[in-house]
Amino acid sequence: MAEGVLEIDRISKRYGTVRALHEMTFDVRAGELFGFVGSNGAGKTTTMRIALGVLAADSGEVRFDGKPVDLATRRRIGYMPEERGLYPKMKVREQLVYLAQLHGMSAADARRATDAWVDRLGLTGRRDDEVQKLSLGNQQRVQLAAALVHDPVALVLDEPFSGLDPVAVDVMSEVLREQSARGVPVMFSSHQLDLVERLCDRVGIVRSGQLVANGGVAELRESGPLRLVVDAPDAGEDWAAGLTGVRVVAVDGSRTTVELGEDGDDQQVLAAALKTGPVREFTRLRPTLTELYRNVVSEQGAS
Numbered sequence: 027m028a029e030g031v032l033e034i035d036r037i038s039k040r041y042g043t044v045r046a047l048h049e050m051t052f053d054v055r056a057g058e059l060f061g062f063v064g065s066n067g068a069g070k071t072t073t074m075r076i077a078l079g080v081l082a083a084d085s086g087e088v089r090f091d092g093k094p095v096d097l098a099t100r101r102r103i104g105y106m107p108e109e110r111g112l113y114p115k116m117k118v119r120e121q122l123v124y125l126a127q128l129h130g131m132s133a134a135d136a137r138r139a140t141d142a143w144v145d146r147l148g149l150t151g152r153r154d155d156e157v158q159k160l161s162l163g164n165q166q167r168v169q170l171a172a173a174l175v176h177d178p179v180a181l182v183l184d185e186p187f188s189g190l191d192p193v194a195v196d197v198m199s200e201v202l203r204e205q206s207a208r209g210v211p212v213m214f215s216s217h218q219l220d221l222v223e224r225l226c227d228r229v230g231i232v233r234s235g236q237l238v239a240n241g242g243v244a245e246l247r248e249s250g251p252l253r254l255v256v257d258a259p260d261a262g263e264d265w266a267a268g269l270t271g272v273r274v275v276a277v278d279g280s281r282t283t284v285e286l287g288e289d290g291d292d293q294q295v296l297a298a299a300l301k302t303g304p305v306r307e308f309t310r311l312r313p314t315l316t317e318l319y320r321n322v323v324s325e326q327g328a329s
């Protein structure tokens with residue numbers, strides 16, 4: 027069982043005049059599913075390529091299990107590159123056996139592991155087909171098998187869910203959960219925030235080459251502003267206007283959604299609503315990951 031922690035420590039990278047990463051820092055712990063999110067060009071792929079040694083950093087260090095990652099360790103990390111990395115003319119089984127051996131497995135172990143993953147990922151009927159003849163979703167399953175076939179100690183996956191149909195998304199989710207349950211640190215990037223929210227133990231939001239939020243999904247949501255949904259059928263439209271620390275964000279018929287600032291008080295809102303007559307609903311809401319993400323991105327727009 028893998029026990030390591032993958033640490034990304036103050037990684038900086040420039041492409042000419044473009045600052046792609048600036049002291050990017052986070053870690054992915056053993057047994058953790060870490061979702062890496064951020065807008066296009068934020069620096070996710072660059073970070074993952076540096077973690078795998080496909081690209082050199084200008085400064086900073088990547089460590090696994092407390093030690094700087096060297097070639098031998100890299101061979102033990104499962105990687106799914108964004109540009110994918112399969113040989114189109116090679117057959118599925120032949121290719122996976124070959125890749126497993128490149129990662130140091132014996133021929134017999136490579137065949138055994140290949141057959142197990144081919145079966146697990148529903149590729150048995152395709153194992154003697156050339157990769158280029160498979161649908162994109164099936165190619166992605168092969169790519170996942172390639173990342174897993176050598177029994178990796180950590181997994182780094184660049185947008186593994188993009189382009190998958192719902193059944194394939196379920197298979198991918200299940201496999202990633204299984205791997206993290208085995209103690210493998212798993213990080214993946216995605217633009218599908220609902221999926222990240224459902225699946226991940228921890229989420230990192232990257233903006234302009236830096237991590238601007240990092241925490242458990244529940245913890246991140248708790249850190250966001252509290253909203254209240256109040257249904258007061260007899261109240262006038264502006265019953266909540268003028269309450270201290272309260273901002274009205276939506277009015278839908280008799281339902282009003284307000285956001286509480288630091289000096290806002292939910293009990294004061296409830297009392298004000300009750301003064302107008304009956305209150306049919308009073309719900310506390312924390313922002314979803316998607317809403318938090320939008321806040322982070324719009325702060326970027328404002329800065």
Ligand SMILES: Nc1ncnc2c1ncn2[C@@H]1O[C@H](COP(=O)(O)OP(=O)(O)OP(=O)(O)O)[C@@H](O)[C@H]1O
Pocket residue numbers: 041044045046064065066067068069070071072073
């Ligand atoms: N080979 C390259 N040459 C020059 N600039 C590059 C190169 N690769 C990436 N960049 C720039 O570095 C920044 C970070 O890009 P990166 O691909 O890491 O972002 P990303 O978060 O993975 O984006 P996406 O979600 O679109 O995949 C962007 O400004 C990008 O244009």
